[in-house]
Amino acid sequence: MTLRTHAGPAHPARGARAGLRTFLGAVLVTAAVVAGCSPPSGDEAADAPASPSAATPPAPAPLRGGAGAASPSPATSVPVRPARDVPEPAPPAPTRVVVADLGIDLPVEPAGVDPDGRMALPGSGDVAAWYRFGPAPASPAGATVVAAHVDDPDGVGPFARLAEAAEGTSVEVVDATGTSFTYTVTDVRSIAKPEVPLDELFDRDGERRLVLVTCGGRWDPDRRSYSDNVVVTATPEQ
Amino acid sequence: MHRTARRSVAIAGATSLVALGALALPAQAATDDGASLSVLHGVPDTPVDVWVDGELTLDDFQPGDLAGPLDLPAGSYSVAITAPDAADASEPVIGPVDLRLDAGTSYTAVAHLDAAGAPTATLFTNSTEPTAAGAGRLTVRHVAAAPAVDVLAGGEAVVTSLENPKEAVLDLPAGTVSASVAAAGTTEPVLGPADVTVAEGVNTIAYAWGSLEDGTLALATQTVEGLHSAPSGVPAGLSGLAAESPSSTATGVAITVGASLVALLVVAASVMAARSWREQHAHAGRDDRSA
Numbered sequence: 001m002t003l004r005t006h007a008g009p010a011h012p013a014r015g016a017r018a019g020l021r022t023f024l025g026a027v028l029v030t031a032a033v034v035a036g037c038s039p040p041s042g043d044e045a046a047d048a049p050a051s052p053s054a055a056t057p058p059a060p061a062p063l064r065g066g067a068g069a070a071s072p073s074p075a076t077s078v079p080v081r082p083a084r085d086v087p088e089p090a091p092p093a094p095t096r097v098v099v100a101d102l103g104i105d106l107p108v109e110p111a112g113v114d115p116d117g118r119m120a121l122p123g124s125g126d127v128a129a130w131y132r133f134g135p136a137p138a139s140p141a142g143a144t145v146v147a148a149h150v151d152d153p154d155g156v157g158p159f160a161r162l163a164e165a166a167e168g169t170s171v172e173v174v175d176a177t178g179t180s181f182t183y184t185v186t187d188v189r190s191i192a193k194p195e196v197p198l199d200e201l202f203d204r205d206g207e208r209r210l211v212l213v214t215c216g217g218r219w220d221p222d223r224r225s226y227s228d229n230v231v232v233t234a235t236p237e238q
Numbered sequence: 239m240h241r242t243a244r245r246s247v248a249i250a251g252a253t254s255l256v257a258l259g260a261l262a263l264p265a266q267a268a269t270d271d272g273a274s275l276s277v278l279h280g281v282p283d284t285p286v287d288v289w290v291d292g293e294l295t296l297d298d299f300q301p302g303d304l305a306g307p308l309d310l311p312a313g314s315y316s317v318a319i320t321a322p323d324a325a326d327a328s329e330p331v332i333g334p335v336d337l338r339l340d341a342g343t344s345y346t347a348v349a350h351l352d353a354a355g356a357p358t359a360t361l362f363t364n365s366t367e368p369t370a371a372g373a374g375r376l377t378v379r380h381v382a383a384a385p386a387v388d389v390l391a392g393g394e395a396v397v398t399s400l401e402n403p404k405e406a407v408l409d410l411p412a413g414t415v416s417a418s419v420a421a422a423g424t425t426e427p428v429l430g431p432a433d434v435t436v437a438e439g440v441n442t443i444a445y446a447w448g449s450l451e452d453g454t455l456a457l458a459t460q461t462v463e464g465l466h467s468a469p470s471g472v473p474a475g476l477s478g479l480a481a482e483s484p485s486s487t488a489t490g491v492a493i494t495v496g497a498s499l500v501a502l503l504v505v506a507a508s509v510m511a512a513r514s515w516r517e518q519h520a521h522a523g524r525d526d527r528s529a
Contacts, residue, residue, distance in 0.1 A: 074294045083278055083304035083445070083458035087437035112412075113372035118471040125476070133372065133412065133438040133466065147472050151480040160480045193471060202468035215474040219481035226475040 091136035092176040097128050097146050099171050102161040125149040125157020134202055137173050137181040142204040147213035159214035163230050171234045183210045183234035190216045190228045210234040273339035276306035280350035280381050280447035281357050282454040289318040289327035298322045304460055312341040319349050332359050344462055350381035350447055353402040360403040364462045365441055371469040374412045374436035377443040379405040384450035386422040391415045412438035419446050429455045439466025
């Protein structure tokens with residue numbers, strides 16, 4: 001826990017953003033029409049990169065059903081807010097993970113990254129870690145990542161049994177508000193570490209899902225590291 | 239005024255070309271084929287109208303307000319800023335300035351005072367290069383009528399001699415920074431201290447705007463999200479014990495116990511074998527004697 005700081009993850013208000021995009025479409029058309037009529041000045045053209053969209057402005061489109069442009073009010077209202085942006089508050093952290101079929105029932109702690117930029121896990125296989133910069137179960141999108149050591153100096157940890165998980169296995173996660181989320185395992189894979197699709201594992205934008213991670217494969221005593229990650233993906237139960 | 243703004247835009251344009259070249263992966267902050275533009279009003283006390291290519295785009299835009307982000311096709315746009323009751327863009331108080339916006343790039347156009355207090359406009363390119371896992375980005379922009387400043391975080395100067403209209407960009411571990419602004423070379427805050435949250439994977443842009451002389455210095459913040467990167471791995475094993483025991487602690491114990499039993503049996507068997515050998519030889523001796 002070298003990087004225990006105050007800020008939580010920032011999750012853009014995606015719904016709001018999507019709405020903004022939709023209505024900005026109208027503004028864009030307006031801007032594009034007028035931009036097409038005013039070529040850039042000479043010195044800018046010299047600086048300009050060969051951008052296809054700049055060279056070929058979008059085709060003009062009808063604007064506001066023929067209404068006159070004389071009235072001094074905006075064609076479309078652009079969203080305006082006081083310039084006091086703050087990150088979205090962090091979602092409630094998961095506090096417990098249960099895979100009853102495998103006899104797994106572990107407390108979950110928030111975790112960041114170690115000095116090498118890897119996910120930082122607690123020093124025991126009996127405590128799981130939640131990647132606190134990414135989504136949580138209550139987040140509207142993306143992967144909630146919960147990882148635990150497959151073993152520690154005291155023995156083999158409960159997450160070692162993840163390799164036995166089957167499709168359809170039920171997983172329960174409880175978050176800090178006491179809300180329980182039930183997931184169903186859809187995929188169990190052991191992946192050589194260099195091949196692990198980390199961007200996909202830690203995805204913040206795709207469908208809501210739970211990703212449980214531990215280690216597996218061969219133990220390299222020199223590097224004190226396993227050859228594989230065992231990755232269990234589960235989707236919210238409908 | 240016009241000249242100043244044009245020069246700033248030209249500089250910003252050149253900067254954006256460099257930034258574009260460095261952008262291997264376009265962040266969600268700007269779309270692949272479009273540019274993202276926000277507009278900040280940083281001229282104190284004066285609501286304005288903003289005209290883009292002669293079209294009224296922002297009506298009665300208030301100081302300290304931030305508009306956008308607008309997702310615009312790449313290209314050049316003429317922006318003029320007028321008094322709030324203007325009938326058209328023919329008598330701008332700032333501009334018109336030509337903004338060249340490149341695809342996949344995030345911009346903020348700022349209407350503000352120059353160091354001497356005259357209204358001007360600057361187009362800034364917002365860094366959307368990926369941040370390291372666990373890190374956030376802090377961008378500090380000096381758009382106030384004030385001399386060069388230092389930016390202090392936790393009492394220590396992290397940016398020195400920042401001049402209007404320049405910026406400094408720092409990548410920091412995600413967290414909250416207590417930031418203040420002081421005249422260059424001093425530590426007495428003219429603005430702040432204020433808590434600025436540097437969120438993971440987010441470019442938090444802090445603007446010092448207003449006028450030092452008029453006592454209107456203020457802090458504005460803007461965030462550009464989606465710069466995050468995944469951790470570089472998940473090291474989830476500490477001892478190697480799981481490599482020998484395929485599934486569980488119970489199995490591990492069973493194997494250990496099993497191995498011990500085998501060892502015990504081997505020992506027992508050896509002892510018994512040795513004993514029976516001795517006994518056989520003993521019998522043989524007796525037999526010999528009795529024979």
